[in-house]
Amino acid sequence: MTALLHRPLPTQDPFDTSAWAIGAPRLLAGLQHVERLDVSTHLATHGPLPGTDLAKLLAYLDGGGLAGRGGAGFPLATKLRTLADGPRQVIVNGTESEPASRKDRVLLRRTPHLVLDGALAVAAAIGARDVTVAVHDEQTAAAVRAAVSERPDARRLAVKIVPGGFVSGEARAVVRALRGGPARPPGRRTPPTVDGVLLANVETFAQLAILLRLGPHRFAETGTPAEAGTTLLTVGGAVGRPGVVEIPLGTPLGIVLAAAHSAEPQAIVVGGYHGSWIAPIAQIRLSRAGIASAGGTFGAGVLLVVDHATCALGELARVTGWLAGESARQCGPCVFGLPALAADVQALAMGNAGAVANAFAHARTVDGRGACAHPDGAARFVTSALHLLHDETDQHLRQGGCGRPTLGRLPIGATR
Amino acid sequence: MNLAIDRTRCDAHGLCHALLPGRIDVDEWGFPVLRDVIVPAGGQPAVRRAVAACPSLALYLTNPPPITR
Numbered sequence: 001m002t003a004l005l006h007r008p009l010p011t012q013d014p015f016d017t018s019a020w021a022i023g024a025p026r027l028l029a030g031l032q033h034v035e036r037l038d039v040s041t042h043l044a045t046h047g048p049l050p051g052t053d054l055a056k057l058l059a060y061l062d063g064g065g066l067a068g069r070g071g072a073g074f075p076l077a078t079k080l081r082t083l084a085d086g087p088r089q090v091i092v093n094g095t096e097s098e099p100a101s102r103k104d105r106v107l108l109r110r111t112p113h114l115v116l117d118g119a120l121a122v123a124a125a126i127g128a129r130d131v132t133v134a135v136h137d138e139q140t141a142a143a144v145r146a147a148v149s150e151r152p153d154a155r156r157l158a159v160k161i162v163p164g165g166f167v168s169g170e171a172r173a174v175v176r177a178l179r180g181g182p183a184r185p186p187g188r189r190t191p192p193t194v195d196g197v198l199l200a201n202v203e204t205f206a207q208l209a210i211l212l213r214l215g216p217h218r219f220a221e222t223g224t225p226a227e228a229g230t231t232l233l234t235v236g237g238a239v240g241r242p243g244v245v246e247i248p249l250g251t252p253l254g255i256v257l258a259a260a261h262s263a264e265p266q267a268i269v270v271g272g273y274h275g276s277w278i279a280p281i282a283q284i285r286l287s288r289a290g291i292a293s294a295g296g297t298f299g300a301g302v303l304l305v306v307d308h309a310t311c312a313l314g315e316l317a318r319v320t321g322w323l324a325g326e327s328a329r330q331c332g333p334c335v336f337g338l339p340a341l342a343a344d345v346q347a348l349a350m351g352n353a354g355a356v357a358n359a360f361a362h363a364r365t366v367d368g369r370g371a372c373a374h375p376d377g378a379a380r381f382v383t384s385a386l387h388l389l390h391d392e393t394d395q396h397l398r399q400g401g402c403g404r405p406t407l408g409r410l411p412i413g414a415t416r
Numbered sequence: 417m418n419l420a421i422d423r424t425r426c427d428a429h430g431l432c433h434a435l436l437p438g439r440i441d442v443d444e445w446g447f448p449v450l451r452d453v454i455v456p457a458g459g460q461p462a463v464r465r466a467v468a469a470c471p472s473l474a475l476y477l478t479n480p481p482p483i484t485r
Contacts, residue, residue, distance in 0.1 A: 187424035187474075331423035332447035365443050371424050 015139060017106050018243030022259055023222065026210050026230050027203070028246045031110055036143075039150040042113035049117045050212055054080070054125040063216025064228050066208060070171070070201030071098075071274065071300040073288055076208065080126065084196045088128040091178065091192075091199040092119050094135040094144075095162060097169030098272040099322075099413035100302045103232040104202035105140050106244045108133070111206070112147035116154055118205030121212055122198060123156075131157045134174050136164075165413070166273075166326035170372045171199050173328075184328040185372035201300070203232055223249035227287045231301055237409040238263040238307035247286060254282025256303065263307035267388055269410060271299025273319055274377025276384035280305075295384065306409050312392050313349040314406025316385045320345045322412040323378040334375045337366035341382060348386075348393060351400035356393060359386060417455040417477045419463060421448055425474035432475050435466040448475075 017035070019028050030037050030045035037045060052060075061077035068074045070093060092115060096104040107115055115133075123131045131154075135141050141159050148154045162174055164183035175192050177183035192199045207229060211219045220228035227249040233256065236242045240261030247256060257265065257280070265280035276296035278284065284294045291298045306312050324338035344359035363383045366375035386393065395402050419439065428446035441449040455463050455477060467475050 184424075187422035188420075188478075332426055332428055332445060333423065333443065336445040336447075337443075365449075369423060369447070369449070371422070 019106055021246040023248050025246045027206050037111045052121050057125045060211055060216050064211050064219040069203035079193055082193045084194055086196050088126050088196040090119055090123045090128045090131040092133040093174055094202045095169035097166045100236050100411050101234045101300050103234050103244045107202050107206050108140050109143040112144055114206040114209045115202050117209035133159045134162050167328045167372055167374050187371045224287050233301045233303050235260045235303045237304035239305050249287040250285045253284040262305045265305045266308045267306045269304040271297040272302035275299040277388045310407040310409050311402050311404040312389050315410050317345045317349045319410050331370040333366045333369035351396050417479045419453045419455055420478045422474045425472045427472050429471050431469050432466050
């Protein structure tokens with residue numbers, strides 16, 4: 001563990017932009033000295049962005065490998081290759097609707113030029129007429145607008161605030177909202193590339209800006225053989241040092257927990273609230289493959305510690321209830337199924353014997369039956385918890401509880 | 417061809433289940449559960465009738481198949 005960045009100075013804005021790194025920071029380079037990299041500090045830190053075209057971009061992506069950092073891990077190269085002809089548009093998805101995630105907003109507020117570099121490079125390579133940065137909040141929008149005003153090459157770049165909650169950050173919901181429609185996923189699963197829209201997550205564009213500067217070989221100097229480079233995590237829950245953390249892909253979980261001053265963990269929630277509960281095994285590698293082999297999903301890099309002081313089933317019930325409330329209320333299985341699932345988990349926490357079977361049945365019922373992956377994600381969140389927490393579940397069934405309070409280690413967003 | 421449902425349109429009328437009981441079940445709230453989505457090339461008259469009968473225009477045939485489930 002080296003090069004831990006200092007906590008930034010507190011600002012008026014309540015949003016916590018703390019960030020640190022394990023190993024040499026790439027995306028977060030330069031942030032140990034300043035709260036925000038303006039365009040001259042950005043260039044002094046990272047150097048100028050080399051020119052690029054589509055062939056070079058694809059060659060670099062094939063050499064370095066860049067899975068999307070929005071949660072699904074969809075390869076950027078595949079999006080570029082399947083982009084339809086005709087007018088093209090680049091959308092930077094900065095809506096970051098996962099309540100515990102902060103990495104995208106930290107990038108947009110603290111090192112926005114890295115994100116803009118990546119977006120403008122893609123726009124130039126695919127001949128896109130304009131670039132749009134979509135965000136959910138006014139402060140982040142203001143930070144991006146300030147960055148745009150600092151550079152003459154970003155004149156065609158627009159910053160838009162799209163409304164809505166958890167599911168409004170889904171790619172097709174963002175595209176729909178930007179076109180003046182409701183900020184909800186459409187019913188048919190057509191990817192945005194069919195309309196010539198290249199939409200990717202904020203961190204994906206920032207990683208691309210690093211890849212273009214380093215080239216694929218140096219980009220792969222850190223990370224795992226299959227997953228090159230670094231990744232951002234948002235670490236929270238029962239830790240003394242919450243924040244956005246840049247790690248080499250494949251860093252063991254135990255190292256991140258120690259560096260974050262974690263309490264003794266009971267369980268780890270990885271990948272956010274469409275992610276999974278996993279056992280706190282220190283040797284688990286934090287990469288897509290490493291988390292997958294531990295039975296979890298990496299998602300957008302959220303890592304939350306559930307310690308022994310809190311009631312894990314209470315935490316699960318609280319988040320499941322929140323997930324039910326975040327349904328866009330357009331698909332029947334989600335509208336009826338998620339509240340049923342939340343009620344099952346609540347009953348389970350109260351010691352109801354039939355609730356485990358009901359929860360598994362309702363999770364199976366909703367899985368894969370929505371316009372977006374919200375029901376699938378909620379089902380995965382609950383089933384992974386029930387598989388992990390069987391001792392805890394037994395105790396609740398025998399004694400009606402575990403005697404611990406629910407401390408709210410898993411943050412839930414304000415309903416927007 | 418694949419049989420698919422636009423979940424944002426479906427209002428659980430249940431006609432698809434009535435017309436295609438082998439392919440489509442319903443859950444406890446009456447919303448369809450697709451059991452067999454693959455329709456042979458050229459389609460089947462029963463499937464086309466069920467698609468045409470859906471009052472919400474939620475049931476549809478798609479080619480190529482949806483990206484995910």
